Amino acid sequence: MRNSFFSWQNKLKYSPFFQKAFLTLNLSPDFPGLLNIELTNACNLKCVFCPRLSSNREIGFIKKSLFEKIIKELGVEGPIEVLWLMKDGESLLHPQIIELIKIAAAGKAAKRLELYTNGLLLNQSMSQKLINSGLDVLNISLDALDERTYLKLKGVDAYQQVVLNVKRMAGLKKKMKAGKPFLVVKMLETKEVRGQKGKFLKTWLGIADGVVIQKPHKWEGSVQVDPGSRVSSDSGSLSRYPCNLPWLSPAVNWDGKVTSCCVNFQDNELIMGDLNRQSLKQIFQGEKYRQLRRAHLDQDLVKWPTCARCRYWQQFPDMSRRLRKISQEK
Numbered sequence: 001m002r003n004s005f006f007s008w009q010n011k012l013k014y015s016p017f018f019q020k021a022f023l024t025l026n027l028s029p030d031f032p033g034l035l036n037i038e039l040t041n042a043c044n045l046k047c048v049f050c051p052r053l054s055s056n057r058e059i060g061f062i063k064k065s066l067f068e069k070i071i072k073e074l075g076v077e078g079p080i081e082v083l084w085l086m087k088d089g090e091s092l093l094h095p096q097i098i099e100l101i102k103i104a105a106a107g108k109a110a111k112r113l114e115l116y117t118n119g120l121l122l123n124q125s126m127s128q129k130l131i132n133s134g135l136d137v138l139n140i141s142l143d144a145l146d147e148r149t150y151l152k153l154k155g156v157d158a159y160q161q162v163v164l165n166v167k168r169m170a171g172l173k174k175k176m177k178a179g180k181p182f183l184v185v186k187m188l189e190t191k192e193v194r195g196q197k198g199k200f201l202k203t204w205l206g207i208a209d210g211v212v213i214q215k216p217h218k219w220e221g222s223v224q225v226d227p228g229s230r231v232s233s234d235s236g237s238l239s240r241y242p243c244n245l246p247w248l249s250p251a252v253n254w255d256g257k258v259t260s261c262c263v264n265f266q267d268n269e270l271i272m273g274d275l276n277r278q279s280l281k282q283i284f285q286g287e288k289y290r291q292l293r294r295a296h297l298d299q300d301l302v303k304w305p306t307c308a309r310c311r312y313w314q315q316f317p318d319m320s321r322r323l324r325k326i327s328q329e330k
């Protein structure tokens with residue numbers, strides 16, 4: 001029942017009609033509708049499709065006091081639609097992970113609280129704590145159907161361990177009669193697993209609450225993925241329209257710096273402000289954000305080379321009319 005609900009929900013989620021309706025309601029120059037908070041950019045895997053190894057950022061962990069400050073603001077201004085407690089690293093490595101999830105859930109920061117993990121640290125105790133934490137959705141990135149492919153793609157021989165962890169988590173949920181977190185198993189459709197979509201769905205649909213298969217992308221050209229991917233095109237002749245994310249979905253790095261989107265993994269021109277000194281609202285309504293939005297509307301990205309190289313904006317429909325309207329109203 002839940003599986004079919006999820007696939008129905010997903011079809012809606014990725015349908016152009018739903019995307020446009022969602023964006024119309026949530027695009028805003030006033031406050032974000034979606035947010036990533038990075039708990040850490042440390043990781044225990046070395047995935048070939050992840051850009052973090054070429055990042056110029058220091059490795060670190062968010063301080064509880066800073067996290068509480070952000071959640072408090074979201075509670076006052078929000079709740080936002082979705083809060084993802086992750087960005088460039090493995091969130092379960094944060095020593096206070098369960099405490100932070102509980103703070104976010106109690107603070108009514110978002111209508112949906114999600115976590116992405118590689119599942120390696122999802123032992124029995126962690127699984128039980130996550131089930132009782134208030135988390136709404138737990139996404140586990142598996143990305144392979146066998147040990148050899150997993151090792152090749154993710155750099156560590158941990159396939160069997162993660163499979164065991166996911167199955168135990170699903171079993172515990174049943175045993176504890178827990179509706180949450182909604183358990184999603186994910187696979188990136190790299191060339192190594194091409195043709196295995198059906199097998200992946202069949203393997204996991206009876207176990208997890210949902211299964212998602214996503215196209216990889218090139219992280220502004222930093223990662224070489226299969227060129228057949230929908231968002232990995234390097235074509236120079238793209239007819240470009242504004243990226244929606246500067247009006248929708250910033251990301252907070254573990255050190256409090258706010259970047260325009262979760263795609264930006266560097267310390268660069270897309271750092272819009274610092275939550276140690278400013279509020280999220282001040283940053284989102286600030287001069288630097290205004291300049292970035294104007295550059296996207298004018299398609300003049302010379303001062304924003306990361307956006308100029310990026311192709312992630314293609315994942316979303318052209319909302320330029322709406323963006324111009326809400327930007328003029330300001």
Ligand code: SF4
Nearest residue numbers: 243260261307310312
């Ligand atoms: S164009 Fe790319 S890098 Fe720039 S804001 Fe959009 S998603 Fe982020």
